[in-house]
Amino acid sequence: MTLRVLVVEDDPVAADAHALYVTRVPGFEVAAVAHSRAEAVRALDEQPRVDLILLDLYLPDGNGLALLRSLRAAGHTADVFAVTSARDLTVIREGVSLGVVQHVLKPFTFRSLSDRLRRYADFRMSAEAHGEAVSQDEVDRALSVLRAAPPSSALPKGLSTGTLDTVTSALREQGEAGLTASEAAERIGVNRITAGRYLEHLATTGRAHRRQRYGHVGRPEHHYVWRR
Structure with a gap:
């Protein structure tokens, strides 16, 4: 809508x-x-x-x-x-x-307003999709979507706001398909370890879901999906 x-x-x-x-x-x-x-x-x-x-x-x-x-x-x-x-x-x-x-x-x-508008849209979509919260954590997560992104000084050492915005945009665009660190790295032009650090930051701050993706060989990869 x-x-x-x-x-x-x-x-x-x-x-x-x-x-x-x-x-x-x-x-x-x-x-x-x-x-x-x-x-x-x-x-x-x-x-x-x-x-x-x-x-x-x-x-x-x-x-x-x-x-x-x-x-x-x-x-x-x-x-x-x-x-x-x-x-x-x-x-x-x-x-x-x-x-x-x-x-x-x-x-x-524009960037300042657009970030807040996108967060507001995510909040609306989340509220309309889930209807009723089942726990305090779910309420907290829904409200946290409205909060402004932390300033660059609050990011973990080695992470930058610009790259975080790029990774965030790539993840949002994928919707439910989500991304692994390898896929994100290929999309935005960084190495897999760097992409993984940003995806982990989004997961630990509640802005993305972290799941396991099992491939044909080797260990399972973490799979990240933007939290709506």
Whole structure:
């Protein structure tokens, strides 16, 4: 299912950029663009479905969180990414209490937003596929998908963010077919040991499943599948 996004941003140039970013991420489309609180309310009333709102917190005719509060009271259940230059943690906490699932600080890059959109899509797919969690671990794994990727300084020694992103993309593209270290190495142009280290990191951080694949000869290989 394609996820429909309402972009709410008072700056026309920024609004166009944010809408363009959304359209560049597979599985997402722009439902409408609004430049004010009034336009956002009208768009939500007119659109058949909005799954996600990219919500600027500072609008010419009212605060974004006040808009969100009124939308919730009116029964609108779309998820929200708060897009803001505000660093005030009290504002962030209020957003969380109103159901904001991500805070994206301005200025941001396409990569920063696309990563969060992909994680949001994974979270939606996981929730809709499994329906009901059977354990605390499953709840924790589902929520962890929404969290931003760790900064490069938090990666194990010898791993880089760039290569991790490349391995992650290759694994995601394979879907349920998954990859072994040998297959990943061939796809991205690194040696098998290096590919294996990145795949193991994805498995140990809960972003991929690790399984055994038995071949015709030799010891079984680890087989990795992106966790949905």
